[in-house]
Amino acid sequence: MADASWIAHLLWLLPVLPLAAAAGVTVSPPSRRRRAAAATIGAQAVAFLIASALFLVVLKSSGGGDEIVRQTFNFTWFNFGSSSLELGLLLDPLNAPMLVMVTFVGLLICIYSVAYMSNDANFVRFFAFLSLFSAAMLGLLVANNLLLLFICWELVGLASYLLIGFWAHKPSAVAAAKKAFITTRIGDLGFFLGMIWLYAEAGTLQFYAGGAGILEQSTLTQLAAGITIGGMALATAISLLLFCGAAGKSGQFPFHVWLPDAMEGPTPVSALIHAATMVAAGVFLVARVFPLFAATAGPDLVSTALTTVTWIGAFTAVFAAAIAVAQTDIKRILAYSTVSQLGFMMLALGVGGVAAAIVHLIAHAFFKALLFLGAGSVIHGCGDEQDIRKMGSVRRFMPITFATYAIGMMALSGFPFFFSGFWSKEEILHVVHGWPQSPVPFYLALAGTALTAFYMTRQMRFVFFGNSRAETAAKPHESPRIMTVPLAVLAAAAVLLGIFATPAWPWFHRFITGGTATVDFGRLFTAGTLGLMFLSILLVGAGVGTAWVVYRRLPGSASAPDPLERRLPRLYRALADRLYIDELYNATLIPLHGAAGRAADGLDRFVWNGMVAALTRIILLLSALSQITDRRLFNQGFDSGCEILRRSGGRVSGAHNRNIQARLVYIGSGMVLLFILFAWI
């Protein structure tokens, strides 16, 4: 490859640019707001251009053929003795679109933040953290080495901690930041163990290194053949450990508890975490080391590790969607929706659909960023109100936000034909349908689809329709141009991306798996595709329709109970008033929804939170114990040691305070000392 070196330079520039911006902004005084924002946005913009250029490079080199073209740039970080630490950068069809997505969404979020954070005293610090966040994420994407990926992975965790707890004056924000950090760290422990184990077995952590990397055939065969405790293959055990880390970052059951709380951060941060960066990292990790997960699998791509991923993904998808139904905070609904969507992606990965997962990841990034920024716009416009029960009729005051939000909502719920979310979800359903192990995940995915449509419609009804239930007299107002323009751009992206992912022209999927895509509308009408499409349209329609009907009449005031929360007698009276269809829904679906939602929510609140709390207790106890030993045993010894050192330092230094000639004597006596030494030896 003649022009490979400039690609390598572009690759390392990609994370380094935002990192440099972060460093520069960190050391600039807090009054330099304009410069800080300009540096951050500039770095993001250049990174976006670089990412686009790299994407084109991959596009050009992967034309034709079924081979996946990978460009790796490995280099030695440093040597010690005969061994050396290798690191590397990688560019392939898997990370190229991710790079474009992260930089693009990141850029828009940065621009949006200029307005959103304009009243914040720590404006400059915020931009430093944003830069650090995207630098870490980009580093993670371009890594050709599990260690490098892990370093960036932890940096992502650190940046998320800083950003979620950005409003450190709010105790809830601090708690949420800690929760996010600690929960993901528990998952990372698995990642770390898996990484060390992998290094011990394979002797390298490079992904691709000319046949010797951990994702290449010789190592995979070796790992698949090795047997460890419980008869598990080595590859399976390591994969499961790595998956712990991925599940933590991507908010998979049972690590999902941090994600809804992470809404305490400023809304642009929520958008960044939920769309472009943090949660995508987990899915990306599994996609990146997919060959390892599939090492023990046959041609049908069924292995223990992948089966675990499938079940956890499927369960999370439904479980989180059910919880979302019973939430009233606008961002919290979106948070559970993110968890649920990540479940879909994991599900797709588990059944072997890497392309389907990544396409959905990217489509989701666009429309979820859109939804979060839209929600931010609503919150901003309604005077920092986040409770959907206190909103209503916002449509009339914020038309642009409404229009873009509606597009995002339809993309997320999988409205047919014109939205990217529809096609990417369709593809996931398609691959899950073909899973030979069990049909249950497929049914779960269908249920998740319906629930998604339901809760998004409910949210739309509450926020944008009906009468205003605001407690303050102030009217909502449309956000400034600098906030609405990113919304419009993202909305356009959410629609347009669909073109590349239809079964008729599965360009995007082929791009990731290698090979070329042809236009064939006939594929739309094959029995399987058509049937699935029909089914999912039906379910989406059912979800939307149900919600629309249930929330046709919104509660009159913020304190009035949600239709879902009504006690049974009321439900019966409502039944008498309404039509037959109402009665049917009310009698069957709604209590079920409500119960499922509440049960899931209760499970979430008490069981998982309780477990985390218990664990915290134990850790606190342990740390108290270790503190006592520390103080009694080590500190006292250490202190007296330090005191001796200091005193001897004083004595040594005092020996220098002599007059010139006394000091010159040292030279002579030094010489004599050396002579004696010489003679003595």
Added chain:
Amino acid sequence: MNYIEFTVFLLPEIVLLVTALAVIGIDCARRGKAATGAGGTLASASLCAAGILVAALIILIMPQEGRIAGGMLVLDPLTRLFKLVLLAMTLVAVLMLMETRPVRHVGENFAVMLFAAIGMMLVVGTEELLVLFIGLELTGISLYVLVGFARSDIRSAEAALKYFLFGSVSAAFLLFGLSLIYGFSGSTELGEIGVAMQAGGMEPLLAVGLVMTLVGFGFKVAAVPFHLWAPDVYQGAPAPAAALVASASKVAGFFILAKVLLLGFAGAEGGAAWGGFQPGWVPLIGVMAALSMVVGNLAALVQNRVRRLLAYSGIGHAGFMLIALMAATPAALASVLFYVVIYGLTTLGAFGVVTVVLRAREGDRLSDFAGMSRQAPLLSFSMLIFFVSLAGLPPLAGFFGKFYLFTSAMGAQAAPGGQPGMLWLVLLALVMSAISLYYYLLVLKQIFFVEAAEGTPVIRASKTGTWTCSILAAATIVLGCYPGILLGPIRLAVGAAF
């Protein structure tokens, strides 16, 4: 002997000399008209900078390599690299001199700085005792003058006299030692001396010569017990002069010490492995290294002035570097040279920050650094980088410097049992570098966590000062993340030279 050849080999030094004379000429011409002021400083500084850059350019593009006049002048990749390093350090010192309060006859000050640079370049570029001695003396005399340049300041005068007395006594020791070595080997060329030593064995005459030479070099690199000038000179000298003494002079000193030991004293190493001592220069260096590490780092603990602290820490660092010199292998040599360059860069940067603080607060006590992070954030961040690198924490350059230093020392001189013989020194070094972290953190604590008292002058850094320090800090970070940039060329050059 061909004078054209001489001229070509010495072209960078000649350029510097002409520049220095031109600076003095401008100074004389101006003195007739008006008192020296900021304009004179700027003109002299830019002329000096231009001269240095031209000299560097000549070194970069000069095609000649080889040795003439029996090793009097040597040009190979290694000497070129180090001449460039020395020029870069001198350039930073020139920029720092711009930052200090203008003294009278500022042009002379710049010119003498260039003379010192010429001396150091001569030292680096020779393998012969006469040129070595002349170069060392040229460096020394220029530095005495530089240290005493703030003539109205009593501390500067005292520091200069002390530096002069120590320097010239050590020079006398060195010259006496060299005369004995000349007598023993009949030659002043390092290579031939080495051959004679390998053939001759250890005679009393040679032993005396060896010890006295080491005394002379011990002064140059500030190794215990020949270090007693360092704290006073660092404290009393104007900051740019002290910076030059601490960085470039030390680089040149270590470079030539390594060359003399490895080339000239090649047959007289002896052994310093625990339980396996052999007579030779290695055990002498070992004692000096151990003493330097202990004395330097312990004394630094209780210092209240940052320049004194830097002096003692420099003594400690000299001890670290001496350890790897004892290994006497090309790999170890490369690690010493890498370390000394890193040490020079970071110390230079630290002195740059001290210059700014001195100018604003009229002192360099620890308390004078209080609240600096709010007033000059970029400078404070640079100081953080320098000190953390000096303490040897990853991922900064100082960490890799220490890492390579200690690994190469571990690899050499197997003890009777087969274990690494230098283990005792490396362990001592590790303990001492852990201790060193404490006093570096003391300064950083003042900078970042202590608020400035009411009424203390605000630290305002000029553009030049901030940029210079930031570039040095950036270099420290880059070399830490990717040490190969510097280590690679050094290894190649050492491989070619030995």
Added chain:
Amino acid sequence: MITLESFLLVSALLFALGLAAVLTRRNAIMILIGIELMLSAANLNFVAFWRFGANPEALTGVLFVLFSIAVAAAEAAVGLALIIMIYRHYRSINPLKFNVLNG
């Protein structure tokens, strides 16, 4: 015939005398003279070694001495200048009194 040994003995004595002056005299100028003595001792060595060496026609030792005398002169000049400067501050050239700089 004067042997090499006697030259060396004289130079060693000279060096010791110089060192003694440096370490004991309470006058900076005397210290300077002591240093000059030490340098002269080394020069004497060079000349003696050259004269009794294997190839006296190479002139290395003499060359060395000529240069080192010049260097010593320069050093003495700078030293005297520094002593004058310090005299202006302390009104004394007794080295025991120079102790402003102390940790």
